[in-house]
Amino acid sequence: MKILIVGTLNGQVGAASQIAVKRGAKVIHTDNINEGLDTLRQGKGIDLVLVDIQLDIETFISNLNGERINTPVVACGVATDAKAAVRAIRAGAQEYLPLPPDAELIGAVLSAVAEESHAMIYHDPIMDDVVRLAKQIAPSDASVLITGQSGTGKEIMARFIHRNSRRKDGPFIAVNCAAIPENLLESELFGHEKGAFTGAVARRIGKFEEANNGTILLDEISEMDPRLQAKLLRILQEREIDRVGGKKPVPVNVRVLATSNRNMEQSVAKGEFREDLYFRLNVVNLQLPSLKERPKDVEILADHFIKKYAKANDMAERPLSPTALNKLLRHSWPGNVRELENTMHRAVLIAGPTEIGEEAIMLSGSPSAQPSADTGQATGNPGDFVGQTVADMERKLIIATLDHCLGNRTHAANVLGISIRTLRNKLKLYGDEGFNVPAAGGNG
Structure with missing residues (x-):
């Protein structure tokens, strides 16, 4: 992964660069937005841009849009500069990273922009x-x-x-x-x-x-x-x-x-x-x-994701209980490996201190994974559907799926079987209509 750092980051360029390099990234640094734009134009394979919030981020992102350069931008600044952070997000920055840089935060941002694990993991014949x-x-x-x-x-x-x-x-x-x-x-x-x-x-x-x-x-x-x-x-x-x-x-x-x-x-x-x-x-x-066709991979992949997200969240690795594993093996996995990854990410976060029990495995289609109608999302009772329009049901399905995918737009679109462009258009409409749309997460 290649990162372009634009600006001084309040003197924190060295620290941020060292953290990124330790995470396996290559780092390029420029002093100002003009030099940053020149670097992006040259096609050096930049995956992510970290921009000093003291610079004119609005102009920088406007120029990126004008020149049709589609590279994610993360604003960086002192944690107390809340107004500047809001301006940067409104201008189009995907995230705000407080300074001085925190290793886990930078690691999370890098993982979100370009998922770091590309290992081919399988056991099923x-x-x-x-x-x-x-x-x-x-x-x-x-x-x-x-x-x-x-x-x-x-x-x-x-x-x-x-x-x-x-x-x-x-x-x-x-x-x-x-x-x-x-x-x-x-x-x-x-x-x-x-x-x-x-x-x-x-x-x-x-x-x-x-x-x-x-x-x-x-x-x-x-x-x-x-x-x-x-x-x-x-x-x-x-x-x-x-x-x-x-x-x-x-x-x-x-x-x-x-x-x-x-x-x-x-x-x-x-x-x-x-x-x-x-x-x-x-x-x-x-x-x-599909994952349904390779059932022997469910356990080995679940274990891989437990290790991955326990490490990412600085939590102790906990084993799957037999009932939790059985629940995973019985599921049909319509979202395949990506759905399993999201499920295990959630389970790592909410499980008890000694093991990942059945109650932590929240699957699509199960009552525990579906919020009530009071939240504007669907429930499992067919009687609740009567009297609702198709548009209402579609909205509830989309928002429930997005919540299940921890806010990740790309993953939710894949589970729903629609393009990311269609999903974003619908979420913008729901937001404009006053509905509560889950915040973006992961690659979303």
């Missing part, structure tokens, strides 16, 4: 053939389409392929095609030239150029606009990209991996996805099984 094929094709430059239900670990599989490829020492760049607005995705992928559009005040290097000599992951490729699909097809054929507003093509040496939670053949048949692009991407197809 059904995964053996999938992993064996992944290892076999990893050294090639073939395009790979990774398909499966939401939450099955498609990005983790993509990173596994990259780590086992001849490009492992090159960059791995992931782009979520569903999370970036259509009007920004073209610049995000291909970059742009100065003057290409209003706000393009300098050349910006896109993700394909950042991934040169490495791998690019196009997450949820099925959400890509048809016009961009045509551009992507040309890249796969010609191995060159056209920056927005550019006058000549730029050669790139990039391996393309793509994921989708949809039936791509159906999308092609409906005219939603180009058939020629589908065949170009689908040189090799890795179909990930």
